[in-house]
Amino acid sequence: MTTKDISAESVAREFVTSHGRRQFLKASVASTGGLMVNFSWLGTASALSSNKDSSPFRLNAYLYVATDGEITAMVPNPEFGQNVMTSMPMILAEEMDANWSQINAKQAEYEPADFERQFTGGSQSIRRGWQSLRMAGASAKQLLIMAAAARWQVSTAQLTVKNSVVSHAATGNSATFGELAADAALMQLPQSIVLKANRDFNIIGQSQTNLEGQNIVTGKPLFGIDYTSEGMLIAGIVHAPAFGKTLSDADLTPIKNMPGIVDAFMVESTTPDYVKSYFDTSAFTRMVAIVGEKTWAVIKAKRAVKANWEGIETHTEKLNRFGTLTEITVPGDLENSAGHRKQMEALLNSDLPVLRQDGDPDKAFSTADKIIERTFFAPYLAHNTMEPMNFFANVTNEGVHVAGPLQAPAMISPWVAERIGVSQDKVRIEVTRMGGGFGRRAYSHYLVEAAAISAHVKRPVKLMYTREDDMTNGIYRPTYMVRFKAALNATNELIAYQVDGVGVPEHAVHGDRFPAGAVEHYLARGGAIDSNITTGAFRAPRSNFMGASEQAFLDEVAELAGQDPIDFRLALFSRAKNNPVGDKYDYDAERYAGVLKLVRQKSGWDTMPENTSKGVAAYYCHNSYAAHVVTTRVKRGLPQADKVYSAIDCGVVVNPIAAANMVQGAVVDAIGNAMFGEMTFTDGQPDKQNFNQYRMIRMDEAPSAIDVSFVKSSVDPTGLGEPPFPPMFASLANALYKQTGQRFYEQPFIHQLQKS
Amino acid sequence: MPTYKLKVNGKTHQVDAEPDTPLLWVLRDDLAMPGTKFGCGIAICGACTVHLNGNAIRSCSMPVSAIGSNEVTTIEGLSENGDHPLQKAWVEQDVAQCGYCQTGQIMNAAALLNKNPAPDDATIEEAMKGNICRCGTYVRIKNAIKTAAKA
Structure with a gap:
């Protein structure tokens, strides 16, 4: 599983422990030497260790060591299947030189004082956690070494650490982490500590x-x-049946009288003056709440609710977009997918705002050969x-205690604090x-709803959505359209390229992405349509549509040019690297080309039988590069993906x-959504x-x-959850073309496949 | 509210429940067995799969009143020490991502292996296609079933 070693930094790194963390972040960019961390963040004082009751000793916010040697690794980022509960402890254990079998992982609560960026999204958990985790592991190890040095009256430089054991070769002394933990918790970190060189990793990788x-x-x-608590009740909600409607009123007396029901009432999740932030998206802020002893009673009561709904008026809402106050328009219409389609088609034919322009696209298109x-x-x-x-x-009265599945605790904390009327530290x-x-769980309005219901009934509650609640109260992936135009010259070179994107409520175009930088005459434009249907991030937002469509389009352009689709792309990356167009573009052309070359080799692209229905695509997003080759076959009358080869460049791979x-999951997810x-x-x-x-x-x-x-690669790790997702849509579409002779321009592909 | 005597994982439990209460909610709310998951409530995703006399059923759509004296097995009772060949294969091959659907997948696969100890790919697909894995771990699930079948 190798091609080439893209070397960035494989030497040992030193970091300084005694400066502010924010300074560290700045300093690390400016210099190659000292990496600094906040002392309190790695806090080591004895006050932090509760050794009275034999509980583990806290060496820092991330690492606790018990006297029996068990190590508890705190995982700051929420786990939703991306493996942080294993891969983050691996990074800690690596720098700590811990015995992996002694590591236990524990999901951290939301603790902004201890951790930064407790957020799962943007494929950033490992990328953004990499340095902090390494420094935490290295710092803990340093404390254990210092404890041993003090105990044996030797210098720390003479000590080695392996598998949770500190050893002194000259005297033959050795001690386990467990034996040293109590002393280590009392040590003061030195000015600087050295991180391992990548070549010395024996857990990572x-x-x-x-x-x-x-x-x-x-x-x-x-x-x-599965969460449960003494005296806990089950809650359910009934929200408006349509976007553009809200709860007017409901006679809940019959509901309250149903067996097993404790209370039924109307509740609001917002307060009138609250200014929503980016992740506070929620269409249905006024709803019926039902609270009962058990889940089934609540589900039955939900079904029995007869409420009156009314239309909303077109209005504007203030939105705090990461610190910038903006205003969004929420239409009062009852919207239709067919209507969205017409709106997008009309907008595509209008004069869209320009996102990037290179050269003179109009002229190039007017003089092109094809x-x-x-x-x-x-x-x-x-x-x-x-x-x-x-x-x-x-x-x-003490405050708000919430527990459950969410990607972004920091984002929801202000809203729930405001709704309940407490400060965030409560x-x-x-x-x-x-x-x-x-x-989906970056938008945790359901947490606020649960808190509002608990506040009303003055009991602990677990709010449960049914599948129907979940699917109809979505924060959906937006609907998009994009029109591409490409021009070839007489020698079949791509000389002009235009991308016009529209969508509800956003377009998906990134002006500086490929093939920007690789085409002489380039134009990117985008426009959006207001809607009251709530939308948000869905695995590789925007990229999931652009990768799907652009990479299918380029397949057709390569065909028009009479070229192999991989060769055609490699020529463009070569152009971007050697003679780039414009001031900038936002990808590394060599790494982009690298995944295509690797997938070409691994799939045997060039030696597949002539009639193989095969497709290829590559994409760059969330800091990583992904390429797929897929072959298709007909199974029970329908063409479908058969074998997939994926090539990924995400820097260092922590846990292969x-x-x-x-x-593999991203591949299946993409095929499922494409189809x-x-x-x-x-x-x-x-x-x-x-x-x-x-x-x-x-x-x-x-x-x-x-x-x-x-x-x-020895490049620091970059994202992995999202990057493999977008190009899989396109490689499938391209292979289906070979299989069926038809191009697939509309998702989901199943409609066209069933027609043909 | 009627009382039911349910045989679950080899023990008899007495439960007060409305007759139409799905077995899923009896397991989760009354018997404190959270391994059986709620996914759709209409027997179409497989997350709630348990065994009734060794056959895979969707507990979200099986009323408690229909259980009678039949034996229910949940993931909590599939093996004494969590070491059923499927559980071992799942762990060793690192099948799970989020893990939510996997208890249902394992229970469904266990019922398959009860009937057919050496299923081929087509048989596995036919038996398992009622269980959705949103993370897309199907290839690993299939391989783990094949490994467990050989064990």
């Missing part, structure tokens, strides 16, 4: 099975839906995490394992067995409410094999 594996296969209560223009469409998607939205809340957020996220799993994924709306109402209507990919529709290769 070696596959470790999931630390939660046994708990998962035995059904242990890991998930939010021109090709194609339009692509993708529908809304529902995230459909297997665990429906849920959250535990207990609001008391909000305790426990993070459970998530039964999937895919972006899990990284490959992530890529079947679709949410539509009629008069504001989601047309699909459960899996009998919303088709999900099943085992018999998944590829027979997915072969994953990683570019060997």
